Amino acid sequence: MAGSRLSRRSFAAALGAGVSGSLLAPRFLPAVRAAAPAGPIRLDSNENPYGPSARAREAMTASQVIASRYPDAAEDTLREAIARHHGVSPEQVVLGCGSGEILKMADMAFLAPGRTVVVAQPTFEAVILYARSTRAEAVTVPQTSDFRHDLPRMAAACDARTGMVYVCNPNNPTGTIVSSAELAAFLERVPRTATVLVDEAYHHFVEDKSYGTVIPSIAKHPNLVVARTFSKIYGLAGMRMGYAVATKENADALRDQQIWSNGNAAVLAAAVASIEDAGHVTQQRDALNGTKRYLCDAFAKDGRRFIPSHANFVMVEVGSDVTPVIAAFKAQGIHVGRKFPTMETWLRISIGTQAETEAFVAALRTIVPARRAA
Numbered sequence: 001m002a003g004s005r006l007s008r009r010s011f012a013a014a015l016g017a018g019v020s021g022s023l024l025a026p027r028f029l030p031a032v033r034a035a036a037p038a039g040p041i042r043l044d045s046n047e048n049p050y051g052p053s054a055r056a057r058e059a060m061t062a063s064q065v066i067a068s069r070y071p072d073a074a075e076d077t078l079r080e081a082i083a084r085h086h087g088v089s090p091e092q093v094v095l096g097c098g099s100g101e102i103l104k105m106a107d108m109a110f111l112a113p114g115r116t117v118v119v120a121q122p123t124f125e126a127v128i129l130y131a132r133s134t135r136a137e138a139v140t141v142p143q144t145s146d147f148r149h150d151l152p153r154m155a156a157a158c159d160a161r162t163g164m165v166y167v168c169n170p171n172n173p174t175g176t177i178v179s180s181a182e183l184a185a186f187l188e189r190v191p192r193t194a195t196v197l198v199d200e201a202y203h204h205f206v207e208d209k210s211y212g213t214v215i216p217s218i219a220k221h222p223n224l225v226v227a228r229t230f231s232k233i234y235g236l237a238g239m240r241m242g243y244a245v246a247t248k249e250n251a252d253a254l255r256d257q258q259i260w261s262n263g264n265a266a267v268l269a270a271a272v273a274s275i276e277d278a279g280h281v282t283q284q285r286d287a288l289n290g291t292k293r294y295l296c297d298a299f300a301k302d303g304r305r306f307i308p309s310h311a312n313f314v315m316v317e318v319g320s321d322v323t324p325v326i327a328a329f330k331a332q333g334i335h336v337g338r339k340f341p342t343m344e345t346w347l348r349i350s351i352g353t354q355a356e357t358e359a360f361v362a363a364l365r366t367i368v369p370a371r372r373a374a
């Protein structure tokens, strides 16, 4: 989204069980943060605080020698690596400057004036905001009482005018999931004339066995498009790379909206190194999910209401408008998530390093005192 009028920051303006931490602290990973400039603790954008893998960093360094060349061959190499990873053909893979660009391409390809985009409320807003320039209408469907996508109501909201329906799984900001079985039933109900865009940005954090990627369903449901990103578990948010997997026809429709060479030589090399490093993904997931268990345990001990999360962020109820709470954290050097529509008294915290997360818990106890003594 860099360079766009709709920056990550302007999104906010536009839309108005475990043991104690130190016992459960994950084994510490190479401290990338130690090399990073000192600054605020950033628990606001669901990034990976440990940064990219060692192999990805090596690949970025090595890319300096090819910086003067257009990266066409490197794009092919990455698309082939992604295709191998998912068992699809390279023609079915589209690269984006972050998955944010994929969401924008999907809006441009599948929406138009007079058409609708059906979304859960709340969800990641990019699809709604990018849809404005297509002059399509957003149809928002309230979440269930347990903060999940209401898939039966979303399917019922689709009609002949629907160009696209967006399912964020796990959902940002709630961290909730819909199961493979629920999604399969949904895909049967949505009219074939509507594209189903499933955003799996937080796929790698999910441990629940009822959940799975929907990529294998593309063969049965040609109206399905799946978005992925290198910004989350792979730790490459600042480098910008995401992708879509779709039928060849839908991939071509997305590519019609793409600029040439939307990935740079450094990130293309880093992405290949990352997707082929399964051990690193497991290590990151275990570390970050360990810290998430510590955080949720602290919430439970304090008597706070929170939403059990399948992603690398958690929402906690703060009892009143979250805006001054966000400002109070900022004053203490801790950046936390923005306010989300329909959840004005909820705070979203991204999982940081164990030490950052412990600092957050200590600050929370001063800003919003616990209902029960810790």
Ligand SMILES: Cc1ncc(COP(=O)(O)O)c(C=O)c1O
Pocket: 001, 045, 046, 097, 098, 099, 100, 101, 124, 168, 172, 199, 201, 202, 228, 229, 230, 231, 237, 240, 241, 242
């Ligand atoms: C659900 C979801 N999809 C897509 C994105 C876009 O990420 P990026 O453009 O960095 O791939 C984000 C970023 O936070 C997100 O939360």
